[in-house]
Amino acid sequence: MxxxxxxxxxxxxxxxxxxxxxxxxxxxxxxxxxxxxxxxxxxxxxxxxxxxxxLPVADPPAEFWTAVRAPRSEGAGPRFSRWPSVLLRRPVWAAAAALVILLLALIPFVKGTVDRLHAAEIGVDLYVREHALEMSTEPLTDRAYLGVVAGDADLVLAGEQARRGGAEK
Structure with missing residues (x-):
């Protein structure tokens, strides 16, 4: 090796x-x-x-050990152990904390579902139209395509129903 x-x-x-x-x-x-x-x-x-x-081993003074052992004899534990014990003694707090964590984890999923439902109600043509109009400032934009997107938004293909209350042609 x-x-x-x-x-x-x-x-x-x-x-x-x-x-x-x-x-x-x-x-x-x-x-x-x-x-x-x-x-x-x-x-x-x-x-x-x-x-x-x-080097010789240095023995600490006697008051050092009494200061170290004092908090243990008084029943006070270390600070980091208090928080989990509060949750274990109070299951309501533990359940509430778990619920908050779960809700925070679910927010992106719910928001994505609502956005998709909203997009389905409006339809794709609005998003295509908005995108085409946003991109119209680009130097190589096809002006004829923009005219079709912006002016003929209510056209209906043969055999299809008009959407959003537009008249059939």
Whole structure:
């Protein structure tokens, strides 16, 4: 298994502590033989860990532990656990929150359905006409097509019924 320079740099600390799988450790060792910058980084890391390991362990003062244990003995839990417990103690709030989330998720679907129904009532010809008129400002617009769209909107094909109360021709 070969690893790249970046990955080897990420694994140096774990390699130094003996935390890697044998296959990964062998790959890092192989990379260290080939890469001088990683070897230098490995040596700096080894010296730093040695210096930190030689420091005496500092015991915190007694009042530190009483301050740490005080909130637990008073029954006050961490702040993040209060919110879910409120929802569990009050199922009405949980149901209301779920309903709000559901309604917010359904808004796009309902709006899309209403838009489609509205478009079906009006018909496609209005949208085609509006689009053609909007595009009439383009330099290569076919003026004859615009005249048909804008002027002959109430024409009916042979055999079809007139729409929107227009007279048959």
């Amino acid at each position: 070969t690893i790249n320079h970046h990955r080897a740099g990420q694994l140096l600390s774990a390699y130094l502590d003996g935390e890697l799988l044998p296959r990964e450790g062998a790959a890092v060792q192989e990379h260290l033989m080939e890469c001088s910058s990683c070897r230098e980084e490995y040596e700096r890391l080894r010296i730093t860990k040695g210096l930190l390991g030689a």
